[in-house]
Amino acid sequence: MSIPRLLCFGALGLALVSGVFAQEAEIRASAEPSRVEEGAEVEYSIQIIGGSQQPDEPPSLPQIPGFVVAAGPSLSSYFQWVNGRTTSSRTYTWTLLPQGTGAHTIPPVAISMGGKVYHSPMVRVDVFEAGAGGSGAAPPPPDNRPPSTFNDPRTRRRLASPPDSPASLFVEAWVDKTQAYPGEQITLIYRVYTQYEIVQMSLNDQPTYQGFWVEDIKADEKYEAKAVSRKEGAFTEYTVLKKALFPNSQGTLTIPPLTFRFVIRKRGGDPFDSFFFNPTESVFRSSKEVKIQVRELPEQGRPPEFNGAVGRFTLSASADRSDTKVNDAVGLKVEVEGQGNINTLGNPSLPSLPDFKRYDPKVVEEMHARSGTLVGSKTWNYVLIPLAPGSQEIPPVKFAFFDPQTDRYEVLESAPIQLRVARGEAGDLPMPSLPSRADIPVLGSDIRYIHLGGEGLLDQGKTLYDSPMLLAVVAVPPLFNIALLVVLRRREKLAGSEAMARQRRARKMARKRLARAQGRLSKERSRDFYQELASALTSYLADKLGVPAAGLTYDRIEEVLELRGVEAGLRGQFRRCLETCDFARFAPAASEPAEMEKAFAEAESVVESLEGSVKAG
Amino acid sequence: MRRSFASLLLVLAALLAAPGAALSAQEQGNPGAESLFQQGNEAYSKGDFAAAEKAYNGIVALGIRNWRVYYNLGNACFRRNEIGNAILYYEKALRLEPGDADARENLRFASLRIRDRIPPDATPFLIALLSRAMNLLSLERVTQLFVLLYLVAMAALAAWIGLRRTRWSVPVASLSAVLLLSALAAGGWMVFQAQTRNATDEAIVLSEKLEVYSGPGSENTLLASVHEGTKVRIHARRDEWTQVTLSDGRSGWLRGEALGVI
Numbered sequence: 039m040s041i042p043r044l045l046c047f048g049a050l051g052l053a054l055v056s057g058v059f060a061q062e063a064e065i066r067a068s069a070e071p072s073r074v075e076e077g078a079e080v081e082y083s084i085q086i087i088g089g090s091q092q093p094d095e096p097p098s099l100p101q102i103p104g105f106v107v108a109a110g111p112s113l114s115s116y117f118q119w120v121n122g123r124t125t126s127s128r129t130y131t132w133t134l135l136p137q138g139t140g141a142h143t144i145p146p147v148a149i150s151m152g153g154k155v156y157h158s159p160m161v162r163v164d165v166f167e168a169g170a171g172g173s174g175a176a177p178p179p180p181d182n183r184p185p186s187t188f189n190d191p192r193t194r195r196r197l198a199s200p201p202d203s204p205a206s207l208f209v210e211a212w213v214d215k216t217q218a219y220p221g222e223q224i225t226l227i228y229r230v231y232t233q234y235e236i237v238q239m240s241l242n243d244q245p246t247y248q249g250f251w252v253e254d255i256k257a258d259e260k261y262e263a264k265a266v267s268r269k270e271g272a273f274t275e276y277t278v279l280k281k282a283l284f285p286n287s288q289g290t291l292t293i294p295p296l297t298f299r300f301v302i303r304k305r306g307g308d309p310f311d312s313f314f315f316n317p318t319e320s321v322f323r324s325s326k327e328v329k330i331q332v333r334e335l336p337e338q339g340r341p342p343e344f345n346g347a348v349g350r351f352t353l354s355a356s357a358d359r360s361d362t363k364v365n366d367a368v369g370l371k372v373e374v375e376g377q378g379n380i381n382t383l384g385n386p387s388l389p390s391l392p393d394f395k396r397y398d399p400k401v402v403e404e405m406h407a408r409s410g411t412l413v414g415s416k417t418w419n420y421v422l423i424p425l426a427p428g429s430q431e432i433p434p435v436k437f438a439f440f441d442p443q444t445d446r447y448e449v450l451e452s453a454p455i456q457l458r459v460a461r462g463e464a465g466d467l468p469m470p471s472l473p474s475r476a477d478i479p480v481l482g483s484d485i486r487y488i489h490l491g492g493e494g495l496l497d498q499g500k501t502l503y504d505s506p507m508l509l510a511v512v513a514v515p516p517l518f519n520i521a522l523l524v525v526l527r528r529r530e531k532l533a534g535s536e537a538m539a540r541q542r543r544a545r546k547m548a549r550k551r552l553a554r555a556q557g558r559l560s561k562e563r564s565r566d567f568y569q570e571l572a573s574a575l576t577s578y579l580a581d582k583l584g585v586p587a588a589g590l591t592y593d594r595i596e597e598v599l600e601l602r603g604v605e606a607g608l609r610g611q612f613r614r615c616l617e618t619c620d621f622a623r624f625a626p627a628a629s630e631p632a633e634m635e636k637a638f639a640e641a642e643s644v645v646e647s648l649e650g651s652v653k654a655g
Numbered sequence: 656m657r658r659s660f661a662s663l664l665l666v667l668a669a670l671l672a673a674p675g676a677a678l679s680a681q682e683q684g685n686p687g688a689e690s691l692f693q694q695g696n697e698a699y700s701k702g703d704f705a706a707a708e709k710a711y712n713g714i715v716a717l718g719i720r721n722w723r724v725y726y727n728l729g730n731a732c733f734r735r736n737e738i739g740n741a742i743l744y745y746e747k748a749l750r751l752e753p754g755d756a757d758a759r760e761n762l763r764f765a766s767l768r769i770r771d772r773i774p775p776d777a778t779p780f781l782i783a784l785l786s787r788a789m790n791l792l793s794l795e796r797v798t799q800l801f802v803l804l805y806l807v808a809m810a811a812l813a814a815w816i817g818l819r820r821t822r823w824s825v826p827v828a829s830l831s832a833v834l835l836l837s838a839l840a841a842g843g844w845m846v847f848q849a850q851t852r853n854a855t856d857e858a859i860v861l862s863e864k865l866e867v868y869s870g871p872g873s874e875n876t877l878l879a880s881v882h883e884g885t886k887v888r889i890h891a892r893r894d895e896w897t898q899v900t901l902s903d904g905r906s907g908w909l910r911g912e913a914l915g916v917i
Contacts, residue, residue, distance in 0.1 A: 486757045488726070489726055495692055495714070502798045508802070511806070
């Protein structure tokens, strides 16, 4: 079982216990009095009889033609229980002020109760001109109650008699113009004309002006009295309210009636009577509604800087200093002064300042009325931080407005401002704040564009891969390499066999040379002998080792022999042998044959020893 | 000995220069094709995509296969709302220039319009990476790379032959070995690229809807219907019927005339 249903049953049980059953409600409506003078008040009540439920919300009166609602509703309720039957009634009461004479009807008022909508009956009220009739009623009893109790319906009933002539007291709403541009000032003045003494005056409700920006020009409590004579007679005029209205929409705008409550004292004919009785009474008066035609601002000649300002203004711009440093703040003050609605002035268009960091301005407004017109000034205080040194110029600030008096747009331009910006200290290099980053938004997607270059449009179906060239490129180098290898090997083979032959012949050649040396073994030819002997030794070595004989110095011989694994003793023997030969060859005295024999034998033995110990290369 | 080494270098230089000259001779395009290409581009930029398509097709009719022609042709077809043809030409362009980002992007964009769902690519990451690396260079460039590496390796080998009995023998031999291995790798890459380029086993469905039957003939069971732009793999042909594998692995027969072989 759902919760609403449970609640429903609970409510039913409660109703059974208390013995109260839902009854059809009866709605009655009445106006008291039904015949009334213009300017007097009418009490209109709606009574709900029976019915166990309250209205869902207090009934609200529709717009009633010929009446202004002065107060209400107030509620009084009544409850009776007799023999198990309950009778209840609720009464809602309003105070209405008739407007204009004739037969007025108060239309049915809808009241919704427990989901049902009831309608009150129609009520007729006859309004006749003040003093024309019905004034034979008894004069109202004196009422010294303070007006604050006015809303009490019981009090009001006693007041509800036609008290005065509306022609003797009225309120006028006056405007200085009925045609205006949006944002143009309309001065609205409420004036009270009276032939009575006004003891107290108050506004019945706060006025609302739809479609207007409203500024109070003067809201004193002390009103100046002025004696005026109108066609209806001599009056005292009080200017009670002064307002500046600025339309903010186009078309026909309505200033609605404003209802005032007055406590007046009639000056009776009998001074004694008036002195002692001081009869005061409370009356309501409404101003008539006023229509204002709001024209459109002309399109023609509208400058791009126009921001909705209407009126007449002057512009000035100034910097608080002309010398500054990088990162040192400079105040830029832009001031617009003049008549018009200062509050709604948009920001002036500041030129773009790439070399400055700009903060949002601090705005100061000042407004006052001067001879009925609102004048004032609005100041924008910008803080600029220079980011680059040098001579900087702040270009003119522009401000556009529409002058309704000349029907033209005006553009104001301030003088440019020169600033000398010195280089800041090394520490305060410009540090512009980094912009916050966001993804580049995707605005659309499409295929990429065609390729445009048409040069070298080669056929990729017939590339190098497909050409026989590739085969040649792949095949030729190995063939070349093979050929190279063959040629080189053959040449090496040839060179190798030559060396071998030399090696093989080395001993034989050595013997031949030794024999030739032996032939010169005599004292006279000792030099030849030694030369031949040395030549035999080195040639043998060159042939045996396959090296050229020309470069064989002692050291080289030593090196070569060591490389071929000849032991040190034999190497020394060989060397000594050669040294002996060389020494003897260049010695001044000829050698003895015995020495020569010895050298010969040694050389022979060295050759024989080497033959056995030198390894083939 | 020195004289022979100089002559060796000369021969090597000649060997290296010859393919270079051959390559530069090949770079020259066909003047007729170039003017057709310009005509097509002008028509395309004016929004006359039919005329552009006609001009580009004229180049294809000349027997010239060029990826830029196929790419532009794909764009012209896309603009004419021939999604199947657009995809076919983008695929052809990518066959010839697998590394082109524009063609790849446009293929992806055009593929969004295919009605058949394409299963996500299930290629293992390393293989995909390798395949992407393989596609970085076109066949032409890989071939050039191969030729270059091969010739340098051969030159190094020749140098080793000359120097094998000296103390340079070992370094030159290792250098030749490295170069030979590189040339071998490039050769493998080249053959792979050529195989991919010349493959004719993939096709794009060109008609709006194509029925797939269980056998060659409409009397067979209807297995599926594929839509314009979908890629299928061709297995066999029999008269006007073609056996294909769909992207989900199912195999069937369809009328081959509505297939565009990539």
